[in-house]
Amino acid sequence: MPTIVCVAGARPNYMKIKPVLDALEARGARTALVHTGQHYDESMNEVFFRDLGLRPPDHHLGTGSGTHAEQTARVMTAFEPLVDTLAPDAVVVVGDVNSTLACALVAAKAGRVVAHVEAGLRSRDWSMPEEINRVVTDRVSDLLFAPSPDAVANLRAEGYRDDQIHLAGNVMIDTLYTNLDRALASDALARHGLTAGGYGLVTLHRPANVDTPEMLAALLEALGQIAAGTPLILPVHPRTATRLESAGVPAGLRLIPPAGYLDFIALQASARLVLTDSGGVQEETTALGVPCLTLRDNTERPITVDEGTNQVVGRDPARIVAAAAAVLRDPPARRRPALWDGRAGERIAEVLLGRLRTPDAPRPTDLVALLAQRGR
Structure with missing residues (x-):
């Protein structure tokens, strides 16, 4: 059987x-789990391994924080000798963080099959x-596992071959469904003095929202107006805490302190409303049927708007407050996108192992070759 490196950071x-x-x-x-160390504190790391039942990493790169260039470079220089040593048949990267890009680049240059889980998502916000x-991770990947039809359409529009693109469904929802009963049995609500349906949940962490004092003040103004009628709780992301002070x-x-995975799902599932700038929360609230307002000007997950319970409301306080009042008065109906069924991981494994049994498949689309095919 093949050896496959799975990367998380x-x-x-x-x-x-x-x-x-x-x-x-x-x-x-045969699998090897590699943790790059991009997140390394207890509240962002070990507690999630425990909650998910994720085994300890086989290899920990310990790269830590830094600027985007520093962090990406440290992951690459630490991952390259590991790839040389393990000589895997394939490397699986997930999502869109710096570790994803860094390990995909190393694996592609080493001639390994690269599989990108959650491929094709586009916000078009550079x-x-x-x-x-x-975008760069997709370009160097052999297999592109898209979570939704809009992601497939993005990849086709960008010129990727049909044999590269696979509509797999959403692995985040696999994990959600697997752990939902355990999460609902959590004492998170009682611990924070909350009652189901009696509060709203907020998450803020994106630099565009929390690093500019004027923008953060505007968002806090909107949250204050909403909280006058519906109490709000905010698990404080480490990078947000100092800004809020x-x-x-x-x-x-x-x-409230940062929440582990099970506690956070419990808080989401029982919230009357969620306000967030997180991509994953948009997906989880859609699966849970909880109204969600995304405090951004765009989303790379439009399926949560088209088929879910999410609205992208931007960052204007008046618009946020009006949207919150509307959904609190008349919550949207729950709709679950196709293939968000808890089996995305199985579909990915089947395709990846099938690809490794046919190693003579073409490499990723080369831009020069693509333009030549189009006669340009």
Whole structure:
């Protein structure tokens, strides 16, 4: 059986890699779990491994934080000798963080099959570092596992071959369904003095929202107005905590410590409303049927708007407050996108192992070759 390296580096990766890792091992593949160390503190790391039942990493690169260039470079220089030593048949990367891009580049240059889970998502916002990571990772990958039809359409429009593109479904939802009963049995609500349906949940972490004092103040103004009628809780992301200290927290918005995976799912599932700038939360609330307002000007997950419970409301306080009032008054109906059924990891494993049994398949689309095919 082939040897497959599965890479995780930051909190969103853990929920995405677990279903793929489990499905590969169930089919007899030899796997190595590599943790790059992009997230490394307890609240963003070990607690998620425990909650998910994710085994300890076989290799920990310990790269830590830094600028985008520093972090990406450290992951690459640490991952390259490991790839040389392990000589895997394939490397699986997930999501859109710096570790995803770094390990995909190393594996592609080493001639390994690269599989990108969550391929094809596009916000078309080049101010987001994640957008650059997504596009470049897709370009060097052999197999592109898309979570939704819009992602497939993006990849086809960009010229990828049909044999590269696979509509697999959403691995985040695999993990959600696997752990939902355990999450609902959590005492998270009681611990924070909450009642189901009696509060709203907020997450803020994107630099565009929290690094500019004026923007953070505007968002806090909107949250304060909403909290006057519906209490809000905000698990404080480490990078947000220091910003909030100087910005001032409005009455009705309560800060709580960062939540582990099970606790956070419990808080989402029982919330009356979620306000977020997170991509994963848009997906989880859609699966849970909880109204979600995305505090951004765009989303790389439009299926959560078209078929889910999400609205992209931007960052204008008046618009946010009006949208919150509307959904609190008349919550949207729950709709679950196709293939968000808890089996995405299995589909990915089947395709990847099938590809490794036919190693003479073409390499990723080369831009020069693509233009030649189109007669340009």
